[in-house]
Amino acid sequence: MVDPRDQKPGDINAETVEAIGAADYEAVKGKDKAALLLKEAGHSVIVTPADNSRILRSIDLHILPIILVIYCLQSLDKTALSYASVFGIIQDTHLVGLEYSWTGAIVYVAQLIWQPLIALALVKLPLGKFIGVMVLCWGITLCGMVGSKNFGGLMASRFVLGSFEASVAPTFIALVQMWYRRNEQTNRNAAWYSMLGIVNIFGSLLSWGLAHIDSHTLRPWQIIFLFCGCLTAAFSVIVLIFLPDSPMQARFLKGDDKLIAIERLRMNQMGVSSGVWRWDHVWECLTDVKTWIWFCLLTAVSIPSGGITTYGPLIVKSFGFSSFKTLLFNMPFGAVQLVVTLGAAFGATRFKSKSLMLALLCIPPIIGLSLMLSIPRTKNNRGILLFGYYITSVYPAISPLIYSWSGQNTGGDTKRKVTTAVLFIGASAGNIIGPNLFKPSDAPYYHRGLSADLALFVVIIVLVGLGVIWVRILNQKHAAERVRLGKAAKVVDLSMEDKKALEKHDEAVNDTHQTGGVGEKGFDDLTDLKNEDFIYVY
Incomplete structure (x- = not known):
């Protein structure tokens, strides 16, 4: 059997599905290739400010x-x-x-x-x-x-x-x-x-x-x-x-x-x-x-x-x-x-x-x-x-x-x-x-x-x-939608923060639960209008 980690990410076949499990494959099917690679890895990573x-x-x-x-x-x-x-x-x-x-x-x-x-x-x-x-x-x-x-x-x-x-x-x-x-x-x-x-x-x-x-x-x-x-x-x-x-x-x-x-x-x-x-x-x-x-x-x-x-x-x-x-x-x-x-x-x-x-x-x-x-x-x-x-x-x-x-x-x-x-x-x-x-x-x-x-x-x-x-x-529309779903109306947009700000939010960066679930749809291939977690910048 070919190790799925030796394949190019996104190359899906029966061996890949078997390796990550049918249930997990269905969970990432149709999403971004990044979601598949993270699932194939079989373990999570913590992104420290130093990393x-x-x-x-x-x-x-x-x-x-x-x-x-x-x-x-x-x-x-x-x-x-x-x-x-x-x-x-x-x-x-x-x-x-x-x-x-x-x-x-x-x-x-x-x-x-x-x-x-x-x-x-x-x-x-x-x-x-x-x-x-x-x-x-x-x-x-x-x-x-x-x-x-x-x-x-x-x-x-x-x-x-x-x-x-x-x-x-x-x-x-x-x-x-x-x-x-x-x-x-x-x-x-x-x-x-x-x-x-x-x-x-x-x-x-x-x-x-x-x-x-x-x-x-x-x-x-x-x-x-x-x-x-x-x-x-x-x-x-x-x-x-x-x-x-x-x-x-x-x-x-x-x-x-x-x-x-x-x-x-x-x-x-x-x-x-x-x-x-x-x-x-x-x-x-x-x-x-x-x-x-x-x-x-x-x-x-x-x-x-x-x-x-x-x-x-x-x-x-x-x-x-x-x-x-x-x-x-x-x-x-x-x-x-x-x-x-x-x-x-x-x-x-x-x-x-x-x-x-x-x-x-x-x-x-x-x-x-x-x-x-x-x-x-x-x-x-x-x-x-x-x-x-x-x-x-x-x-x-x-x-x-x-x-x-x-x-x-x-x-x-x-x-x-x-x-x-x-x-x-x-x-x-x-x-x-x-x-x-x-x-x-x-x-x-x-x-x-x-x-x-x-x-x-x-x-x-x-x-x-x-x-x-x-x-x-x-932004006002997305904030209202987050409130409707039980999330915080106002969240910190970590993707727009500099190094010092990220160090202050270290735990939030590495645990999406700390930010009320914001980020859990990051690799779902959703458009900005369909993703209530998306924060617009001006």
């Missing part, structure tokens, strides 16, 4: 670096087009009118189209292997873009590139939800998203260096594409070897460490991975008001993001700088992104309020866009124009906070993945619209694009307020 810290350090060491590098490469590959615009790709491929804008937008058309299938893949497929294959495919595609000679060739290759890249950010959100407690997720989401800043710092410098390579056969923008593509394809090998599919299959977790890694997630009320596609979760996602609040938020911030990402170097060039100086002056833009993205996440975690931080982050872009719209493009005004451009670069810190706000308020494996897909449809739509609000003939002021972006940051503040109101209403 929690040790496991968290191990996860950060083995999972986070891979995620960071992948997103850094994706950001580099995505922004390679904007760097190429400075080095003649528009002229070499004979782009006219809005054609350059559409070469930026087509990536997001592909991402929008593929999101429903991505959601299904994230539920059914092993995440580590899935993202590894996607990284390999988009690296190869970027290398192939070197051969693009005209608008049609660029559009085709960029569409394929977007198809493979469509999986990256949704997979990262799923991985963060799978490995981290809710209070740990905001900083980890911000960490991988902050790679945009790293790319804007070193990507500009890298492109500046690559463009100086003296080649008789390749244009500078072709060298940029080829280098980025080869680097991405090479790193995919590391992803395939070292990124585990789930905590249940992580080779770096030995003995009871797997059980501890899972048990410490119980109070998330979100589960780990079910492997089962549930249509009732899909329906609840599509009828949940907060899904559409976050959809609107992502769309609203992605319109300026798409426009400024695609046209950023051209906006700076319109201030009166040469091509090489434009790239160098784009580096502080990335530094601001990096610092603010990480700082905003730290602040939101420290003060347990993503909504307040989201509203505050809209103020600098409003000021920066107003300056760029109103200040004449003269040599004497370059300093104030660059200042306006740099403080506008605060906006990338908004997206990871929305992802975290959504992820921390959504329970049920399928519902989480479908909600993420809906959000990325909004993000893709925004990134399609954004570049098309700009066109080269609008230089140097780009009034239409910058004015639309300014209005959208005001809209974001309003949407954040609506989200807070709705989340509070849902």
Whole structure:
């Protein structure tokens, strides 16, 4: 007989049922895979604060670096087009009118189209292997873009590139939800998203260096594409070897460490991975008001993001700088992104309020866009124009906070993945619209694009307020339901507590009975609306 502990968690057969007992199997059937692994273990584990810290350090060491590098490469590959615009790709491929804008937008058309299938893949497929294959495919595609000679060739290759890249950010959100407690997720989401800043710092410098390579056969923008593509394809090998599919299959977790890694997630009320596609979760996602609040938020911030990402170097060039100086002056833009993205996440975690931080982050872009719209493009005004451009670069810190706000308020494996897909449809739509609000003939002021972006940051503040109101209403409904079931109306949300607070609640963390049964449904694959123990955060 095969030892069921040698099987992959979730691989159910007659031997597994026999090993854990038919009655126990029925108790975990249809629930999260974590529930099965805990039942197979045959014993419980106590997650002490020391164990929690040790496991968290191990996860950060083995999972986070891979995620960071992948997103850094994706950001580099995505922004390679904007760097190429400075080095003649528009002229070499004979782009006219809005054609350059559409070469930026087509990536997001592909991402929008593929999101429903991505959601299904994230539920059914092993995440580590899935993202590894996607990284390999988009690296190869970027290398192939070197051969693009005209608008049609660029559009085709960029569409394929977007198809493979469509999986990256949704997979990262799923991985963060799978490995981290809710209070740990905001900083980890911000960490991988902050790679945009790293790319804007070193990507500009890298492109500046690559463009100086003296080649008789390749244009500078072709060298940029080829280098980025080869680097991405090479790193995919590391992803395939070292990124585990789930905590249940992580080779770096030995003995009871797997059980501890899972048990410490119980109070998330979100589960780990079910492997089962549930249509009732899909329906609840599509009828949940907060899904559409976050959809609107992502769309609203992605319109300026798409426009400024695609046209950023051209906006700076319109201030009166040469091509090489434009790239160098784009580096502080990335530094601001990096610092603010990480700082905003730290602040939101420290003060347990993503909504307040989201509203505050809209103020600098409003000021920066107003300056760029109103200040004449003269040599004497370059300093104030660059200042306006740099403080506008605060906006990338908004997206990871929305992802975290959504992820921390959504329970049920399928519902989480479908909600993420809906959000990325909004993000893709925004990134399609954004570049098309700009066109080269609008230089140097780009009034239409910058004015639309300014209005959208005001809209974001309003949407954040609506989200807070709705989340509070849902918390009141769950509190009333807990009272009806004989539980405490007000409970401590241990998944949102820091290390010191967890030490004070040590017994409650390790004994769900001490918290009135809160946590006992943590691995039942229930949606947030169906689980009265679920506590919403704002």
